Amino acid sequence: MTHLIVSDVTLTFGGLDALSHVDITIEPGIITSIIGPNGAGKTSVLNCISGFYHPSQGTIRYGNRNLTHASPHQVSNIGIARAFQNLELFRGLSVLDNLLLARHQHLTYSIFHALIYFGKASRLEAENRAYVEKVIDFMELELYRKSMVGNLSYGIQKRVEVARALTLGPKLLLLDEPMAGMNIEEKEDIVRFILDLKKEWGITIVLVEHDLGVVMDISDQIYVLDFGVVIGSGKPKDVASDRTVIEAYIGEE
Ligand SMILES: Nc1ncnc2c1ncn2[C@@H]1O[C@H](COP(=O)(O)OP(=O)(O)OP(=O)(O)O)[C@@H](O)[C@H]1O
Numbered sequence: 045m046t047h048l049i050v051s052d053v054t055l056t057f058g059g060l061d062a063l064s065h066v067d068i069t070i071e072p073g074i075i076t077s078i079i080g081p082n083g084a085g086k087t088s089v090l091n092c093i094s095g096f097y098h099p100s101q102g103t104i105r106y107g108n109r110n111l112t113h114a115s116p117h118q119v120s121n122i123g124i125a126r127a128f129q130n131l132e133l134f135r136g137l138s139v140l141d142n143l144l145l146a147r148h149q150h151l152t153y154s155i156f157h158a159l160i161y162f163g164k165a166s167r168l169e170a171e172n173r174a175y176v177e178k179v180i181d182f183m184e185l186e187l188y189r190k191s192m193v194g195n196l197s198y199g200i201q202k203r204v205e206v207a208r209a210l211t212l213g214p215k216l217l218l219l220d221e222p223m224a225g226m227n228i229e230e231k232e233d234i235v236r237f238i239l240d241l242k243k244e245w246g247i248t249i250v251l252v253e254h255d256l257g258v259v260m261d262i263s264d265q266i267y268v269l270d271f272g273v274v275i276g277s278g279k280p281k282d283v284a285s286d287r288t289v290i291e292a293y294i295g296e297e
């Protein structure tokens with residue numbers, strides 16, 4: 045069971061601290077949500093964890109590995125995948141091709157090696173397809189497998205984005221506003237997927253989400269950011285009654 049520990053992380057852009065001395069512990073097997081007003085630094089935390097940005101100060105550790113200066117590829121190789129706030133899909137390709145490509149790119153290195161032994165490569169290819177099929181089945185995307193992503197509704201595209209991250213077979217999944225712009229039924233579907241990923245797939249979830257109803261409902265642990273600083277953390281009921289947190293949200297309105 046591996047903990048992800050963000051310790052004293054500061055991230056500076058041109059003299060401005062997007063994150064300031066942030067401490068966050070992601071416990072395995074649970075849903076940890078990161079909430080806060082627009083511009084609070086939620087995506088920046090995910091960017092630091094996934095290797096897209098490197099902290100100016102502090103460390104990020106996953107078990108006994110130091111991820112502070114790891115590349116996105118290294119981070120995904122150790123089992124941390126991310127669904128992006130802005131979709132990272134090829135709009136001109138089908139759902140199936142997007143997912144196969146994502147899994148393929150992730151495994152390029154091992155496939156290259158396996159090519160030396162053709163038998164092994166074709167077995168790997170079959171395994172890849174089987175895994176992608178499992179993801180399509182789980183995310184209930186059968187109906188859209190041949191559809192071009194650019195032609196799908198925004199809600200379904202968001203679902204494909206989560207599926208894309210899942211094809212990497214992560215132990216830890218970072219979700220950046222997976223329900224943004226969705227209607228109630230679409231949100232309920234995503235909530236169900238997230239809960240099943242935790243319970244049935246044993247995946248640790250980090251959720252960035254603006255819908256506080258959903259967050260309070262499904263999170264085991266919550267961190268609240270405001271202006272790059274952690275202003276509160278704990279179980280949903282503790283966070284919901286925290287004065288500083290309430291003020292940060294009222295201040296936003
Ligand atoms: N690449 C960048 N260059 C300069 N400033 C940045 C960059 N990325 C983020 N910031 C700044 O860092 C702060 C935190 O941004 P971030 O995107 O992490 O917020 P967020 O909590 O995800 O907001 P939202 O809810 O709107 O998605 C903001 O002030 C933002 O303008």
Ligand SMILES: [Mg+2]
Binds near residue numbers: 086087129
């Ligand atoms: Mg964001």
